[in-house]
Structure formats: C-alpha cells, structure tokens
Amino acid sequence: MSNSNHFSRRDFLKLSSASFAAGLLGVYTPGVLARETEPESFQAFFHGRRDQAQVALSYDDCHLVHILQNLEKLLRDYPEVRVTFFPTGEALLTTNDKDAGIWQRFLEGGHEIGSHTFDHVNPDVRSTENLMEDQAKWVGALHQVTESRPPVRFARPPYGSSSPTYGRMCASKGLVSTMWSASWGGELELARKNMEAVENGDVILMHTSTQDVETNTPFGLDLLTERGIRAVTLSELYFATVKETIGGGSCDTTSYHSQSCPE
Numbered sequence: 001m002s003n004s005n006h007f008s009r010r011d012f013l014k015l016s017s018a019s020f021a022a023g024l025l026g027v028y029t030p031g032v033l034a035r036e037t038e039p040e041s042f043q044a045f046f047h048g049r050r051d052q053a054q055v056a057l058s059y060d061d062c063h064l065v066h067i068l069q070n071l072e073k074l075l076r077d078y079p080e081v082r083v084t085f086f087p088t089g090e091a092l093l094t095t096n097d098k099d100a101g102i103w104q105r106f107l108e109g110g111h112e113i114g115s116h117t118f119d120h121v122n123p124d125v126r127s128t129e130n131l132m133e134d135q136a137k138w139v140g141a142l143h144q145v146t147e148s149r150p151p152v153r154f155a156r157p158p159y160g161s162s163s164p165t166y167g168r169m170c171a172s173k174g175l176v177s178t179m180w181s182a183s184w185g186g187e188l189e190l191a192r193k194n195m196e197a198v199e200n201g202d203v204i205l206m207h208t209s210t211q212d213v214e215t216n217t218p219f220g221l222d223l224l225t226e227r228g229i230r231a232v233t234l235s236e237l238y239f240a241t242v243k244e245t246i247g248g249g250s251c252d253t254t255s256y257h258s259q260s261c262p263e
C-alpha cells in the first residue's frame, strides 16, 4: 500500500530541488510551473501526469466535524481511495475538540493533510512575514491534533489567491503551492459535467460541504472506478510528476531556495 509517508522529507526536497532546477532550465511540464517573472521563483502544482490513470481528490476548509465524520464513513466503502485535506488551523482545532483523534485517524488511513492557512485570510492582503507566522501557527495546530509529525508538503492559498507573498512563504518553508485542475463542487448537475470530463492527473477541488461529500464524492468515486482511475494522495500524484519531469532528480545544479540539498 502506498501513502504519503512512503516518501521521506529527503526525497521530497531532492525532487523539489531538481524540479526547481528544471524550471530554471526552462524544462516545464504543464503541471509544474515556476514563475519566470519572480526572481524567487516558486512552484505551483496544478495537475499531475496525463499518462497515468490517477487523480488526487482534495477537500478544503474542513470546519464541520459531522461532515468529516460522514466522509470518514464513506471512505470505508472505498478502501483503495486516498484523499488530501486542506483544513485551516482553526478547523483542525475545533473539529478535534469535538471528535478527538479524527485527524490522526485520517493519517492512519493513509490520507494526507496540507495547509490552508490558520485563519483563512486572503493571502493578497498579507505580508510574507505575516504568512510565515500564520504557517507556523497552522503547523502548531496540526501537531496538537495529531500524535505524529506528519510531513507537510502542500499548501493551498485561500480563495486560490496565490499572491507573491504566499509564494515566498511556500518557498521559504519548502511547500508546494497547490492549485487544482478540476472542480467537483456544488450542485451535482453542474459538477457532473466536470466529473465526466475527468482527466488523468487531475487535482480535484471540493469542500467539506454536505453536497460535495455526501452526493458528489460517491458519484465521482464510482465514475473513477468505472474508468479505472485511482484516487491517490497529492504526494503520490506529485512525485510521479516530478520524477517524470527530471528523471529521478539531481541536487548538483541548485538548492531548493534557502534549503540545501539533503545528503
């Protein structure tokens, strides 16, 4: 069984470094982009490889504990499925207060957790320093609600506002700013079109709403099963993409922002 813990921090930095180098060299894939206009170039991840039958489902915000519990139950019917959560720090704390251990259980089920800021303030109006403090607070909340120290590799900006300050925060913390390539949220009649147009490699956006979890998720998962597409963690999707881009990686050419290559 593969899950996010399969990849070590060392692997992540090594691959990210090489991917960053590929960006500098102009070797882009559609899914991993470095902003050429930003001297402190950062990565934003939109989707994975289009030639591998896997996608990553992601759920933002995560404020409502009963919806998380419903998702937990639902996922028992799909034992091969892995998902990624982007809770705010506030949501981590309040949901864990109501159901102690819920986040640890998700981790034990092989699911992944990424940052969505502590308080969901739009990154457009925040300084890099402010976002760094916010991220530290988010990590503090994660450590409070989980017994483990799970690797945190991905960060999704609230409102999809990937501001330069947010990019700098991600670069400094070694996080991949994560967007999406498909949305399965909202009324089923509308979401259904997006689900039916699913492509290999999609990063799929949903929220922890009743609609997205109880109606759209089982509909989408059944459709993925029919098409033979696996639902994997963001780490699994990302590593498959980065490995393809740079063929295994090298730390010789550059360091990943301020972080030196691992030994």
Ligand SMILES: [Zn+2]
Pocket (backbone or CB within 6 Å): 060, 061, 116, 120, 158, 159
């Ligand atoms: Zn959000």
